[in-house]
Amino acid sequence: MIFAVIAATLIRTLFIEAYVIPSGSMENSLLIGDYLFVSKVNYGARMPITPVSFPFMHHTTPWGTQAYWGGVKLPYYRLPGLSDIKKQDIVVFNAPIEADSPYFRPVDKRENIIKRCQGTPGDTLSVVNAQVYINGKAAPNPERGKEGYFVETNGQEFNPAILNELKIDIRGNTGNRYEMMMSKESAATLKTYSNVKSIVPALTLKGTSDPLNPVYPAKYPRYKITPNFPDFKWNVDNYGPIIIPKKAGQLNWIA
Known part of the structure; x- marks a missing residue:
């Protein structure tokens, strides 16, 4: 048993480790509950x-x-x-926010997060109406990636089998108005149903802060760099531009 524990620990630390997808942020590339193996040797084991x-x-x-x-x-x-x-690599990293209160966790014990790499050191990144731009050019979007939509109906409820077939998630609804997560292909198909009156992207307007879903750097005391720290009024759909930091001496600097 001692040998098995040591061997498994060395394999997980140096070579490969198994993870499970905890949330739907990577759908439909990766689904909730998916199990995957992540290589430690490609980028270098920590x-x-x-x-x-x-x-x-x-x-x-x-x-x-x-x-x-x-x-x-x-x-x-x-x-x-x-x-x-x-760019476009799917990577596993540790949640930076858990360095702060109330967790104060060391790097290797922070929660694991699985996301897609959009920019590399020296790149200028921005988000305009939910489209990522790298160095002024639109970044490729994953096939069948889910986006937010507001769907208005005539009052007739959706068939759960149809929602399951189109891989549509309902985030909430008020009367005849639904907030859904789905791919562009699913939105185009859903729009053809007789009970659907309209489908529009669920976007937060540019220059509008979203207090329910703030993005860094939000104007919180612990993030203030100076007493006059500005409120950028960025949100998840309209963000930046920012320059991704890099080490001194790298040659691909973009001002």
Whole structure:
């Protein structure tokens, strides 16, 4: 058993690790509940920072206690990788926000997040009406990727089998007005149904802050860099432009 634990720990740390998709942000590329293996050798395995922890547990034990001991912390170090991160790669990383209150977790014990890489160091990134732009050019959108829509009906309810077939998620509804997540292809098909009166993209207007879904840098005290820190009024659909940071000495700088 001791040998099995050591071998499994080395494999998960240096070579490959299994993850499960917890949320629908990557649909339909990855679905909730999907299991996948992630290579550690492509970008270089990160060495443990908090080595004293329960085997096969992340930050919390099944009975609700902390799964690691913070008394021993090693410096951040990553082994050389086979390649660099490229645009459109699907990557796993740790939630940066958990460095702050109330978690104060070390890097290797923060929640795992699975997203798609949109920009690399030196790129200028912006979002205009939910379309990502890199260096002024529209980035390719994933096939069958889901977007938000407002759907107005004549009052007749949707057949659950149709929603399941089109892979449509209902986020909420007030009377005859629904908020749905679906692909452009599904929206085009749904628009042909007789009970659908209109379908419009669910976009937050440019220059409008969304207090229910704030984006960094929101004007919170812990994010204020100076006393006159501006309120950029960015949101998830209209953001930036920002320059993605990079190390000094790299040659692909874009001002």
